[in-house]
Amino acid sequence: MPNTIPNKERIKLPRQHMPERDALTRARNFEEVNLGFDPALANVEALRCLACAKPSCTRGCPVQVDVKQFVARIIEGDYLGAAAVIRRDNALPAITGRVCPQEEQCEGDCLIVKSKKDSVAIGHLERFVADYERATGKVGIPEIAPPTGKRVAIVGSGPAGLSAAGDLVQKGHAVRVFEALHELGGVLVYGIPEFRLPKEIVRQEVDVLRKMGVEFETNVVVGKTVTLDELLGEEGYDAIFVATGAGLPQFLGVPGEHLNGVYSANEFLTRINLMRAYRFPEYDQPVYDCRDKDVVVIGGGNTAMDAVRTALRLGARRAMLVYRRGEEEMPARREEIKHAKEEGVELCMLTNPIEMIGDQRGWLTGIRCVKMELGEPGADGRRRPVAVPGSEHVIEASLAVVAVGTSANPLIQSTAPDLKTNRKNYIEADPETMRTSKKGVFAGGDIVTGSATVILAMGAGRKAARAIDQYLRE
Amino acid sequence: MFPIIATAQLGPGVKQFEITAPRIARKQLAGQFVILRLDENGERIPLTIKGSDPSRGTITLVVQAVGKTTAQMSGLEAGDAILDVVGPLGKPSEVERYGTVIVIGGGVGTAIALPTATALRDAGNRVFSILGARTKDLLILENEVRAVSDQLFVMTDDGSYGHQGLVTDKLRQLIQLPIDFVLAIGPVPMMRAVADVTRERKIKTVVSLNSIMVDGTGMCGGCRVHADGDTKFACIDGPEFDAHTVDFQVLAQRNAMYRAQEQEAFAKWKEQHA
Ligand SMILES: Cc1cc2nc3c(=O)[nH]c(=O)nc-3n(C[C@H](O)[C@H](O)[C@H](O)COP(=O)(O)OP(=O)(O)OC[C@H]3O[C@@H](n4cnc5c(N)ncnc54)[C@H](O)[C@@H]3O)c2cc1C
Ligand SMILES: Cc1cc2nc3c(=O)[nH]c(=O)nc-3n(C[C@H](O)[C@H](O)[C@H](O)COP(=O)(O)OP(=O)(O)OC[C@H]3O[C@@H](n4cnc5c(N)ncnc54)[C@H](O)[C@@H]3O)c2cc1C
Ligand code: SF4
Ligand code: SF4
Ligand code: FES
Numbered sequence: 001m002p003n004t005i006p007n008k009e010r011i012k013l014p015r016q017h018m019p020e021r022d023a024l025t026r027a028r029n030f031e032e033v034n035l036g037f038d039p040a041l042a043n044v045e046a047l048r049c050l051a052c053a054k055p056s057c058t059r060g061c062p063v064q065v066d067v068k069q070f071v072a073r074i075i076e077g078d079y080l081g082a083a084a085v086i087r088r089d090n091a092l093p094a095i096t097g098r099v100c101p102q103e104e105q106c107e108g109d110c111l112i113v114k115s116k117k118d119s120v121a122i123g124h125l126e127r128f129v130a131d132y133e134r135a136t137g138k139v140g141i142p143e144i145a146p147p148t149g150k151r152v153a154i155v156g157s158g159p160a161g162l163s164a165a166g167d168l169v170q171k172g173h174a175v176r177v178f179e180a181l182h183e184l185g186g187v188l189v190y191g192i193p194e195f196r197l198p199k200e201i202v203r204q205e206v207d208v209l210r211k212m213g214v215e216f217e218t219n220v221v222v223g224k225t226v227t228l229d230e231l232l233g234e235e236g237y238d239a240i241f242v243a244t245g246a247g248l249p250q251f252l253g254v255p256g257e258h259l260n261g262v263y264s265a266n267e268f269l270t271r272i273n274l275m276r277a278y279r280f281p282e283y284d285q286p287v288y289d290c291r292d293k294d295v296v297v298i299g300g301g302n303t304a305m306d307a308v309r310t311a312l313r314l315g316a317r318r319a320m321l322v323y324r325r326g327e328e329e330m331p332a333r334r335e336e337i338k339h340a341k342e343e344g345v346e347l348c349m350l351t352n353p354i355e356m357i358g359d360q361r362g363w364l365t366g367i368r369c370v371k372m373e374l375g376e377p378g379a380d381g382r383r384r385p386v387a388v389p390g391s392e393h394v395i396e397a398s399l400a401v402v403a404v405g406t407s408a409n410p411l412i413q414s415t416a417p418d419l420k421t422n423r424k425n426y427i428e429a430d431p432e433t434m435r436t437s438k439k440g441v442f443a444g445g446d447i448v449t450g451s452a453t454v455i456l457a458m459g460a461g462r463k464a465a466r467a468i469d470q471y472l473r474e
Numbered sequence: 475m476f477p478i479i480a481t482a483q484l485g486p487g488v489k490q491f492e493i494t495a496p497r498i499a500r501k502q503l504a505g506q507f508v509i510l511r512l513d514e515n516g517e518r519i520p521l522t523i524k525g526s527d528p529s530r531g532t533i534t535l536v537v538q539a540v541g542k543t544t545a546q547m548s549g550l551e552a553g554d555a556i557l558d559v560v561g562p563l564g565k566p567s568e569v570e571r572y573g574t575v576i577v578i579g580g581g582v583g584t585a586i587a588l589p590t591a592t593a594l595r596d597a598g599n600r601v602f603s604i605l606g607a608r609t610k611d612l613l614i615l616e617n618e619v620r621a622v623s624d625q626l627f628v629m630t631d632d633g634s635y636g637h638q639g640l641v642t643d644k645l646r647q648l649i650q651l652p653i654d655f656v657l658a659i660g661p662v663p664m665m666r667a668v669a670d671v672t673r674e675r676k677i678k679t680v681v682s683l684n685s686i687m688v689d690g691t692g693m694c695g696g697c698r699v700h701a702d703g704d705t706k707f708a709c710i711d712g713p714e715f716d717a718h719t720v721d722f723q724v725l726a727q728r729n730a731m732y733r734a735q736e737q738e739a740f741a742k743w744k745e746q747h748a
Contacts, residue, residue, distance in 0.1 A: 264695040
């Protein structure tokens, strides 16, 4: 049924609220926070879309999902059709529907925002149709072109690698993905926690790729176990896509960071997500026992939010977020900040750690901080935080998680000297052709751009797939 | 899955495994290690590759049962398999023609030192080896080390074999001779003591650091150590470091981080396997 509500009325419909688990209950377990729309909610929300002649939502989406079309299918009750529309541009809708920063992308550009109203909940709708598709078990396996006889190796199984794999296998190439860890999915499995993105969803997406014919080999560190030259030489690959991500953790460089109880966010989250340490001793890998302890997480991005909310779920007495700018300046998604506050996370804004303090046995007992105020804008246009004189104070904590960013994963570059990198060791690749300085080697995702988003990494993977396909046909 | 094709008990609590891992066997160099996970619930632990046979596609590991995972692994036999094995990780040992070198192995450190000792000998060095153990029964790989050494000295704490004393007692004697390089691998207190002895004489000394690891690829930073006046990741910058720049205090402290959980897991495991 087409949308018969006149536009002036549509714009008066309130944005439908995502059902959530109760904040205080969910803060103590790893169950998914957002529960998803049911068909009734999805239908009302879809009716809010103005079906614009020039849909700006699509322009705001890094992979140009045809939002107007898929929303129209929802109104018709054709959820599988809606999913098929999304899948034309986005191979992992159940994942992006959950983790895209929609407020800055599709939803940020939705025309309704121009009338000072809440945008259409595009992310929630995307998630709804993707979940519907998964639940009915009717995930459409796209048609696979006849074999071309060409072989492509993909290094890294994060969103960039997975989406390139899906596209290349459809074009008839033989595709094998090499992953250093024992599980597939990159940050989707080792970084983003279960309560935001259930690992089962990633596993299902990987299974779809397997059904399409993609081969996976875990426990292979390219650069160590096998080099790019060996893949192109004796192993007979015609092209390689490098999508190794930006996983190298940065520390603050303050005194005392070696103390027991100080983690990088990567280590803390990997122990919990990849190694399931929150179920110790059923699973063997331990993690610091947070129960009834005070935990400080340093940083203001999605990673910091994930770490601090994870600490709460491990039973922390207080879970505090220390960030050197203000709440407005936090790069984390608004939804995550809201959820964290509801769950009881304390925000210590305009605060900067200068030293980790420990006891005689080498365990953390507190973090010496200074208060900050925002001064003149720096080179990046953001107002620079400067320390307030005489504002030193100590926040007591026995666990600190440093989440202040990551840099390029280094292992491929260090064994392929002919692969050009920039000053920060990211791989140089042409933004259009994704080609690197090494013949037959393409690169994309966080290893080229630095830490970005799931959907940008996927977009890079798709672009690389097109470029590689063209290269193989040359 | 990585099948185990042969095992051998080298001493009480020390077992050797030959495992099919063709990719790793092709690439392994002295000083490198693997990270393995025994089963779905297992943790990831690092183990040094003692040697490999590229033609058979196998690697050899030597494991000392000190806790839950290593004890569980020690119960495996030929015909069993290990779920995940990744490697070869870490930088290979820097092997040069130094002249006269001393290789020191303490406990299971002997197995870790053996491939580098062999490489040092093959590079034309004169190799003195010192092996240390609490008592005679705990000494491992004596004949293999002897085979690559110009001279081998054994030290036992209780004097039940070789000479009574610590490896550093023998080291102090040997450095009366001109020594160009020392490699020491064993418990942290032993490595620290060796570093103290050779520091005075400015003899280049290398140790292999056994910090706690998770991924082994530089992604988690859990293995960080203080060396060369800076924070380094043992899994990608090491595991071998210049002994005179290592902060052993920090290493020992960080290695004790999970003691309570380790004891809990081991006790539970022993109960179930009594
Ligand atoms: C905690 C956290 C939360 C985040 N939250 C969000 C969010 O809510 N929304 C959002 O859009 N983005 C989020 N991001 C960012 C997003 O996850 C990344 O931008 C995205 O995953 C990058 O994808 P990628 O494929 O380039 O690399 P990755 O996902 O990093 O995958 C790279 C893969 O390559 C493997 N690898 C590395 N080196 C080698 C090698 N030498 N050989 C073989 N394999 C190798 C790695 O093990 C890894 O599996 C978050 C990131 C983190 C860390
Ligand atoms: C580079 C490297 C090479 C090694 N090579 C060998 C070897 O060839 N043979 C051998 O027997 N042992 C080796 N070890 C030590 C071995 O990894 C530990 O004995 C093992 O992890 C202990 O696990 P567990 O569960 O049995 O004991 P646990 O009770 O968990 O731990 C006992 C002690 O081992 C250390 N340890 C625990 N977990 C880890 C971990 N994930 N990573 C590193 N250390 C840990 C800690 O210091 C701990 O106190 C090596 C370690 C490193 C870092
Ligand atoms: S992929 Fe992300 S940005 Fe694009 S429409 Fe979906 S939720 Fe919006
Ligand atoms: S911009 Fe907003 S209202 Fe317009 S088509 Fe897109 S989602 Fe609908
Ligand atoms: S083990 Fe994770 S960085 Fe070294």
